Amino acid sequence: MLVARTRAELTEALVSLRAGGRSVGLVPTMGFLHQGHLSLMDVAGVHADVVVASIFVNPLQFAPSEDLASYPRDEGRDLALLEQRGVALAFLPSVEQMYPGGDPQVAVSAGALGRRLCGAFRPGHFQGVLTVVAKLLGLFRPDVAVFGRKDLQQAALIRIMVRDLEMGVRIETGPIVREADGLAMSSRNAYLRSEERAQAPAIFQALSDARERWDEGVRDVDKLLSTVRNRIARQGLMDLQYAEAVHPQTLESVDRVNVGTVLAVAAYCGTTRLIDNLELS
C-alpha cells in the first residue's frame, strides 16, 4: 500500500495508480477505523478498479466545544487494516497540508438542510464537512467516492453538493455496520464507559421497536416517533436530541410514513453523542 502525507506524494501516487486508465474509488475517513469504514472500502472496490482512502481529522467540522483534541487516533493500526483490506493508497495529510494558508477563505455552505437535524445542534458542522470533502475530491479527482449511510445527513448533503456544483464524481453509499447488539459502529463508541456502552444499543432497539410497529401497520408519524422516544427515555444515561421521520433524499420531515421513510435519531449517551437511522421498507 502506498502512503502519502503531502499533496506532492498524493499526486505522484495517483499518477501511478491511474496507469492504464484504471478508475479510482475514494473513501474519506477520520481514522480509528472499524468494520463500518472497512465495509466502505469493499463498496469502493465494487465500483472502481483501485481503492484509495484518506484519514484526516478535519478541524473545520468540530466546534470549539467539541472533541477535536481527544478524537481517537491509531495510525499504525489504521494503516495495517487498510492494507489488509486491499486499499492501494492511504492519504494522511497534516492540517498544514490540507489547509496551507490556515482556514480556507471560501467554504461550501450547507444551506437550509445543513441547519436541520444534526446541523441544528452542531452549527457549522456540515459546512466544515462539505468543505473538506470538496477539497479531497479536488485533490484525488476520484471516479467515485463512497460514504456511509450511518451519516445520513452528511451523505445527502454531499450528493446535493456534487449535483449543485457539478463536481463530476459518482457518489455511492454503504449500509450501516453494527455491533452484535445493534449499536452502530462509530469511532466515538470508544468514549463510552461500560455502563454507557450497556445502554447505547437502546438507540437501535428504539428504531427496531418503531419498525415493528410499522410492520404491524402503524403509519402515524407521531406514534412511531413516540415509540422511539419512549424507548430511549427509559435509559437513565441517555438524552435524546432528536427523533425524526424524514424523506430519504431530501431529509424533509414527513407527515405520513411511507416505504423508504427514514427514522433518524441523535442522542447523548453520557457525554458521547451518537447517531443512528433506519429505513422503513
Ligand code: AMP
Ligand atoms: P468518519 O471516520 O466517522 O468520518 O466516517 C468515515 C465514513 O465511514 C463516513 O462516510 C461514515 O458515514 C462511514 N461510517 C462510519 N460509521 C459507519 C458504520 N457503522 N457503518 C457504515 N459506515 C460508517
